[in-house]
Amino acid sequence: MYTYDSFETLGVFTLLRPMYITVLVMSLLLFFIIIIPKFYTRWLNGFAIISLTSVLIFVSCQLLYYSGIIVDEIGLGGDPVSFYLFLAITIMGAINIIIYFLKCGKSTK
Template sequence: MYTYNSFEIAGVFTLLRPIFVTFIVANFFLLLIITVPQLKIKAESLSVIGLSIVSVIASSQLLYYDAIIVDELGLGGDEMTTYMFLIILIFSIINPIIFFLLSKKGKIIS
C-alpha cells in the first residue's frame, strides 16, 4: 500500500520512531554533559532548561501528530512511541533537577 515498507510493521505506523530516538539520545547526551566533571563548565542553566522544554514540546506534538496519522491511515497505535515519549519526559524533568542540585552544591562554574 505504501511506497516504502518501513512505514508499517505488523500493522503499526513506525515512520516517526527515529525522531523519538533522536530526542532520547539528545536528552541522554545532555544528562552526560551535566554529570561529567570536564563537561560541566559548558552547561548553562538556560540551555539545560531550554533544551528540556523544547524536547518535551516537540515530542508531545510528534506523538499527537503520530496519533492523527495512524487514525487517518487506519493502522494500529504504536505503544513504543508512547513509551519513548515518557522516557523523553522523564529525562527532561530529571536534567534540570540534577543540574540545579549540582550547581547548588557549587560543583558547576557558570
C-alpha cells in the same frame, strides 16, 4: 498497500520511531554533559538546561500528536513503543533539570 514498507510493522505505524530515538539520545547526551565535570562549562546554565529540555519535550510531544493524527487517517494502530519513548524523554528531561539544580546548589555552598 503503501509505497514503502517501512511505514508500518505488523499494522502499527512506526515511521516516526527514529525521531523519538534521536530526541532520546540528545536528552541522554545532555544528561552526560551535566553529570561529567569535564564538560561542565560556562555555557551550561539554568536557562540553557531548561530551554533545551523544554524544546526536546515539546518536539517529542508534537511527534506523538502528529503520529496520532497520521494513524487515525490511514487506519493503522498506534505505536506503544513511541509512547514509551515519549515518557522516557519526559522523565529524562525532569531528571536533567533536577540534577543540574542539585549540582548547582552544591557547587555554590
